[in-house]
Every structure is written in structure tokens, then in C-alpha cells.
Amino acid sequence: MDTLASRYRDRVPDREMDRRAHWLSHQLRRTAGQRGQYGELRLLPRGAHCQADWDIRKHGVFENPGRKLRVYCSGETHTWIQKATDLGGLGTDSIRWIATDSKSRMDVSTLRRQIEADTAAGDAPFLVVGTAGSVSTGAVDPLPEISALCKEYGMWFHVDGAYGGFAAAVPQANDDVRGLCLADSIAVDPHKWLYAPLEAGCALVRDPEMLRAAFAYHPPYYHFDEQATNYVDYGPQNSRGFRALKVWLALRQVGAEGYRKMIADDIRLSRAMAQAISRHAELELMTQDLSITTFRYVPSDLRARLRESEVEIHLDALNRELVDRLQRGGEIFVSNAIVCGRYVLRACIVNFHTTQSDVEAVPDIVARIGCEVDTELRPTTSRSQ
Numbered sequence: 001m002d003t004l005a006s007r008y009r010d011r012v013p014d015r016e017m018d019r020r021a022h023w024l025s026h027q028l029r030r031t032a033g034q035r036g037q038y039g040e041l042r043l044l045p046r047g048a049h050c051q052a053d054w055d056i057r058k059h060g061v062f063e064n065p066g067r068k069l070r071v072y073c074s075g076e077t078h079t080w081i082q083k084a085t086d087l088g089g090l091g092t093d094s095i096r097w098i099a100t101d102s103k104s105r106m107d108v109s110t111l112r113r114q115i116e117a118d119t120a121a122g123d124a125p126f127l128v129v130g131t132a133g134s135v136s137t138g139a140v141d142p143l144p145e146i147s148a149l150c151k152e153y154g155m156w157f158h159v160d161g162a163y164g165g166f167a168a169a170v171p172q173a174n175d176d177v178r179g180l181c182l183a184d185s186i187a188v189d190p191h192k193w194l195y196a197p198l199e200a201g202c203a204l205v206r207d208p209e210m211l212r213a214a215f216a217y218h219p220p221y222y223h224f225d226e227q228a229t230n231y232v233d234y235g236p237q238n239s240r241g242f243r244a245l246k247v248w249l250a251l252r253q254v255g256a257e258g259y260r261k262m263i264a265d266d267i268r269l270s271r272a273m274a275q276a277i278s279r280h281a282e283l284e285l286m287t288q289d290l291s292i293t294t295f296r297y298v299p300s301d302l303r304a305r306l307r308e309s310e311v312e313i314h315l316d317a318l319n320r321e322l323v324d325r326l327q328r329g330g331e332i333f334v335s336n337a338i339v340c341g342r343y344v345l346r347a348c349i350v351n352f353h354t355t356q357s358d359v360e361a362v363p364d365i366v367a368r369i370g371c372e373v374d375t376e377l378r379p380t381t382s383r384s385q
């Protein structure tokens with residue numbers, strides 16, 4: 001694919017790429033204007049540039065040292081936000097981590113209070129990041145409420161839909177995820193839920209002119225056809241690989257309907273897995289959202305003692321070792337998450353080969369290995385008399 005991409009890079013007109021970007025945004029319910037190709041790290045300077053009341057492009061983020069630019073996101077946000085604030089020169093201290101509710105969704109009243117406190121202190125709140133499908137549990141922030149707040153305070157609203165954004169195209173997903181149509185910018189990763197080979201990140205920005213204002217320079221040694229879309233004007237990269245080719249080819253082959261079906265199947269299978277887990281006496285279901293299910297192994301005799309700290313410490317160690325053994329064993333692959341402070345197993349289905357019998361096999365495999373690990377690790381003091 002890379003060989004193909006490098007051969008065809010200069011032959012596929014930017015107009016064709018533009019049509020593909022339009023197609024993608026149409027699938028996301030006409031969310032954002034256009035211009036795919038770039039990831040979230042690259043959008044941060046853009047957001048700062050538009051919302052700050054000084055010329056960041058010219059003077060940089062430190063021109064106004066008394067007024068610190070502030071970024072708001074929930075504690076469930078993926079770690080890209082730390083990289084982005086670091087690389088963007090804002091520093092990770094610019095991030096205000098907003099508390100979440102019992103479903104891991106951003107608490108909008110806390111967000112409002114923090115923005116008001118920062119404004120009163122003379123800082124410059126400029127960006128709120130909502131998440132449509134968090135990395136740990138697939139939680140979706142209350143996007144319409146966050147959007148309304150951003151409008152009220154004149155802030156940029158970005159949605160991280162890297163994993164969950166594509167679910168907006170299927171009716172089976174909960175309505176919250178469709179709130180991403182209110183964002184100023186969205187990140188979606190075709191290498192996640194469009195099943196594209198690594199890597200193909202994509203950022204969609206409502207107003208393409210905002211990108212041009214942030215990134216375009218026209219030195220005399222670049223000779224542009226002003227009628228064409230020159231992607232060099234829409235992001236930080238000049239020479240670029242043709243990552244979009246693999247996404248475009250798959251879209252041509254599978255079509256919108258094919259993708260809707262595959263994504264809906266993944267959601268259905270994840271819900272089926274959650275049901276199978278909740279029926280199992282030795283498993284505790286923690287969450288199910290989009291196509292992510294989280295759960296842990298709890299030996300039957302410890303069920304009644306769940307909040308005892310000695311028991312919880314043992315369960316954390318047990319489930320940590322269990323994830324490790326399952327990954328090394330090769331029968332099933334699960335990753336891990338921390339939910340309500342507990343170490344849990346995380347099954348995220350973004351594979352069109354996964355079947356109903358696969359998900360139904362999970363509980364017994366986990367319980368079998370879990371029992372082995374429990375026998376090895378349990379301190380004698382935790383054993384039921």
C-alpha cells in the first residue's frame with residue numbers, strides 16, 4: 001500500500017481528496033466543513049490562534065504572560081492532550097482537568113465554574129475538548145451542553161472522536177455521540193473504527209478558512225495553482241505521504257452501508273458480551289458503552305466483601321495479572337482500564353471478524369484463568385473460612 005501511495009501521490013488531484021474528505025464529514029452527519037488528513041496535535045495551535053485576543057501566529061503564546069491560555073477537558077481524555085499542550089508551547093499546566101460523573105462524562109457545571117474562576121483570575125480560556133468515546137470505557141461527554149457553553153464563552157469546541165466518532169453514522173449508537181455535529185473541529189481515526197491499516201488519523205474542521213489562516217504561507221519559491229486545494233495550506237506538513245489512499249480505497253470497496261453494518265455489529269456484539277458477563281457468577285460487569293465492555297474477575301466467595309480494602313487490593317493485583325496472562329496466552333485479547341479506581345479488563349471490539357461465539361466464549365475463558373491466578377495470589381488472610 002505504501003508503494004502504491006508513493007507512486008500515485010502526485011497523480012491524484014487534490015480535488016479528489018477534497019471529495020473524499022467531504023464524504024467522510026457527510027457520514028458524520030455533515031459535522032464539519034472539510035479538510036481531512038491531520039490529527040489533533042495539529043489542531044491545538046489552530047484553536048489557540050482563533051480564540052486568543054492577540055496574534056498568536058506572530059507573537060507566540062507567551063506574548064501576554066499575565067493571561068495564561070487555558071484548555072478544558074475531562075480526566076478521561078486521552079493523553080494526546082498533554083502532548084499537544086506541551087508541543088504547542090502552552091505547557092501541561094494550561095490543562096484544567098474537569099471532574100466526571102458516575103458514567104465518566106464531563107460534569108458541565110464544574111466546567112462552567114472553572115471557566116468563570118479562570119476568567120476572573122485574568123486567564124484566557126480558549127478551548128474545551130469533549131470526548132465521543134473515551135479510551136477506557138467509550139464514555140461520551142454531554143456534547144450539546146458543552147457546545148452551548150463554548151458558544152456562551154466564545155471558546156473553540158473540539159471533539160475527540162478518534163475511536164467513537166464513526167458511531168455517529170449508525171442508529172444503534174446512543175444519541176449523545178451525534179452531538180459531535182456541534183463541534184468546531186473533530187478528530188476521527190480511520191485506523192480505529194474504519195478498520196484502516198495503521199496509521200490514518202483525520203481531523204475535520206468546520207471552517208477551512210481557519211486552517212488557512214493558521215497554516216498558509218506563500219513564499220516565492222512555491223508556485224500554486226490558486227484554483228486547486230493545496231493541502232500545504234491546511235496543516236503543518238509540506239511534503240506528505242498519501243495516507244488517505246488506503247482509506248479512500250476501503251471506502252470505495254465497502255461503501256457507507258457496509259461501514260454502518262460493521263460498526264453496528266461491533267456495538268451489538270459488545271452488548272452481547274456484556275450480557276454474557278453479567279450472567280457469570282464470577283465476573284463483575286463494570287461498564288458497556290459503544291463497543292467497549294469493562295469487567296473484572298471476582299471469586300464467588302469474595303462477592304459479599306467487595307468494599308473491604310484488603311479484598312479490593314487483592315482483586316486489583318489478581319486482575320492485573322489476569323490481563324497479563326490472557327494477553328500472553330493468546331486465546332483472547334483484552335486490555336485494561338481503571339474504572340471507579342479499580343483495575344479492570346477492557347474488551348474493545350473494532351474487528352469485523354469478531355463473532356457471537358467469540359464474545360460468548362470470553363466469560364468462561366476469563367473465569368478459568370482468573371481462578372488459577374486467584375489460587376496463586378490470594379493471601380491466606382483473604383480466604384473465606
Ligand SMILES: Cc1ncc(COP(=O)(O)O)c(C=O)c1O
Binds near residue numbers: 080133160189
Ligand atoms: C479517544 C482516543 N483519542 C486518541 C487516541 C490516540 O490514538 P492513536 O494512538 O491512534 O494516536 C486514542 C487511542 O486509543 C483514543 O482512544
